[in-house]
Amino acid sequence: MAQARKKDRLLPGFRLTTGFTTLYLSLIVLIPLAALVVKSAGLSPAEWWHTVMAPRVLASYKVSLMTSFFAALVNLVFGLLLAWVLVRYRFPGKRIIDGLVDLPFALPTAVAGIALTTIYAPNGWIGRLTEPFGLKIAYTPLGITIALIFIGVPFVVRTVQPVLQDLAAETEEAAVMLGAYRWRSFFKVILPELTPALMTGFALAFARGIGEYGSVVFISGNMPMRTEITPLLIITKLEQYEYNQAAAIAVVLLLISFVLLLLINLLQRWAGRRLHAA
CATH class of the missing domain: 1.20.5 (Single alpha-helices involved in coiled-coils or other helix-helix interfaces)
Incomplete structure (x- = not known):
């Protein structure tokens, strides 16, 4: 039965x-x-370990992970702010801005890299303004971070936006009428509802940043031990016909992304259970 x-x-x-x-x-x-x-x-186990733990490879891991993390962190804050403005307010040009959010999805990454390098290079529109103050953007980790912010912001906005649309504004207004200040109602009422979506957007932006190549390769400068990203190092190994070494480095990058997404999913479940329990 x-x-x-x-x-x-x-x-x-x-x-x-x-x-x-x-x-x-x-x-x-x-x-x-x-x-x-x-x-x-x-590769033999010794060769595999020597390949993935070489100083140049470790330096590329550090550059890719650190820049991806800080870019995702910036997108977490400003992506939430952008999604909030697009959902809660009406203003002229809203549809245009909403469409521009998806531009990094449609724009070829090489085009984005060339455009960002042109702007932030020492002789670029912005680079020439910051260079006299000793702030160099292009060919530094800061330039890589800016490129990853550009390609990662849609992941946060498009993940948070539907949740904000489903979250009734009356809930926030009720909290204010009950005596909660704006900031308190945001942190106590709205932010817990948005936490799973924010974690998802952060994880997607982080994972995309780790594997990004086209938009970063031009602005990074590709200096070994300084601004060389791991995907570029993999391409270099392939060009040198060192396919096994390139695959070994790629496997490590794959494992890092997989562990990251697994941890974020576990945190999402924990946050969801805690929210429902409350």
């Missing part, structure tokens, strides 16, 4: 669609990732 009820709840074609989904996921994601691991296994 229970099995019959369970079958009744299943959508028609469940097994067929599940099999197609599994096949599609395997061809697009699982098999390429498995091939990457197999390719890196061409």
Whole structure:
């Protein structure tokens, strides 16, 4: 009887669609990732460890992780602010600004990199203004961070925006009428509702920044031990026909991204349970 009820709840074609989904996921994601691991296994354990722990590689990890983290952190704050303005206020040109948020998705990353380098180079529009004060932007980690902020902001805005739209403004108004100040109502009423979405946007922006190449390669300067990012180092290994070493470095980058997303998902579940419990 229970099995019959369970079958009744299943959508028609469940097994067929599940099999197609599994096949599609395997061809697009699982098999390429498995091939990457197999390719890196061409190195002996000692060679593998020496490759991924070389000083130049460790320096590239540091540059990629630090710039991606700070860029995602900036996007966490200003992405929330931008989403708040787009949802809660009406003003001329709102539709244009809302469309411009998606520009990093549509714009080729190489074009974005060239444009940012042109602006922030020592002879660029902004670079020439900051250079006399000793603030160099292009060809520094700061320039890389700015490029990652540019490509990462849509992830936060588009993740938070639907949650803000579903969050009734009357809830905030009720908290104010009950005596809560604006800031207190924001931190006690609104922010807990937005926390899972903010974590998701942060994780997506962080993960995208770690693997970003096109928009960063021009503005970074590609100086080993200083501004060389890990994706560029992988490309360098491929150009030198060191495929096994490139695969080994890519596997480490893959593991870092996977662990990051796993931790964020666990934090989301914890925040969701705590919110429902409250």
